[in-house]
Amino acid sequence: MKCLICYQSKTGTTAKCAEILKKKLEKRGAQITAANLAAGRPQLAGYDCIITGAPVRMGKIPKETKAFLEAGRNELLNCKKTAFFICSAFPAQTQQVLLENFPRELLEASVCAAGFGGEVDIHKQKGFDRFMARMMTNLVKHYKAVMPSVREENIEAFANTLCGGVDKEKN
């Protein structure tokens, strides 16, 4: 399976998840190209599978990702397999964030759409984002909650769904 992973990442977590997914899909025999949408829109022709991943800030995915989904609508709808993932701090809101940010017809035509968790590191943020990240961290401490983290098991399940089975190396 020839597969394209398109992603955007503000502080590196979505890029990290794209890389974890790439390795998992490669282990299952897929041939992967990864493209950072911040560097421009990749060609979509010639892939059996196109995956789009985005980080969430204030309930929204980046505008470049939205523009990519709009511009690539027809190619995405005509691609054999499509899938979407988000990186975010609040997993309970994953479905709502997906529905509010990704065109419904693309979600309905996709093989899977999921949340891969997220990370909030104050030191990677600047300005307002840093202020928000500090607030989030303080709230987590105050309520003795846990900081968000990348959910590798979600990435594993996503890879399994896309490849229709488990890691070939494990068989």
Ligand SMILES: Cc1cc2nc3c(=O)[nH]c(=O)nc-3n(C[C@H](O)[C@H](O)[C@H](O)COP(=O)(O)O)c2cc1C
């Ligand atoms: C300013 C700011 C706003 C955020 N807003 C949300 C949000 O609305 N919903 C959510 O689930 N996570 C939110 N997050 C958490 C990010 O989605 C999380 O840090 C994610 O891993 C970022 O991915 P990236 O490193 O690829 O940019 C926010 C984080 C920051 C710093």
